[in-house]
Amino acid sequence: MNTDLDCSVTYCTHNTTGKCSLTDIKVGGDSADSSSDTCCSSFAPKRDSMTNSSSEKKPKDSAKIRCEARHCMHNSFGGCAASSIQIETCDCETDTSNCKSTQCSTFRM
Numbered sequence: 001m002n003t004d005l006d007c008s009v010t011y012c013t014h015n016t017t018g019k020c021s022l023t024d025i026k027v028g029g030d031s032a033d034s035s036s037d038t039c040c041s042s043f044a045p046k047r048d049s050m051t052n053s054s055s056e057k058k059p060k061d062s063a064k065i066r067c068e069a070r071h072c073m074h075n076s077f078g079g080c081a082a083s084s085i086q087i088e089t090c091d092c093e094t095d096t097s098n099c100k101s102t103q104c105s106t107f108r109m
Contacts, residue, residue: 002062004084011096013046019059020087027080027087027104029069035107038069040087043099073108082106 007020014021022042029038065080074082090103 001064001079001081003065003080003082004061005063005065005087006084007040007087009040009043009087009089009102011046012040012102013044014042014057015046016057016059019061020063021057021059022063023060024064024066025087026066027069027085028099029072029104029107032069032071032107033109035103035105036090038072038104038107039090039099040102040104041068041099043102045097067104069104069107071109072104074106080106 005020006018007015009015025040025042027038028041032038067075067080069075074080085104085106088103088105090101
C-alpha cells in the first residue's frame with residue numbers, strides 16, 4: 001500500500017520540492033513514544049556537489065512506507081496505514097548529517 005508522503009527536510013538528497021524521490025522509505029523508531037523518537041531511516045544528507053534537478057530525481061506523490069515504530073497507531077504489520085505522512089526536521093538533534101535530525105510527525109500512540 002502506498003501512502004501520500006510530504007517531506008520538509010530540505011537538507012536530504014531525496015527531497016525534491018517537498019516530495020521524496022524514493023518509491024519506498026523506512027521510518028525508524030522501534031521503541032518510539034513520540035514523533036521525536038522516530039526518524040526517516042532512508043535519509044541521506046545533501047552534499048554540496050549534489051543537485052536535485054528535476055532531470056535527475058522525480059518527486060513522488062506517494063511511497064511504500066516501512067515502519068519500525070511499533071507503538072504508532074498507524075503501524076500495520078511493519079507498514080504504514082495512514083493515508084498520508086509528513087517527514088519533518090526534528091528539533092531534538094542539531095547534527096543534520098544523520099537521520100536523527102528527522103522525524104515522522106504523523107506518529108501517534
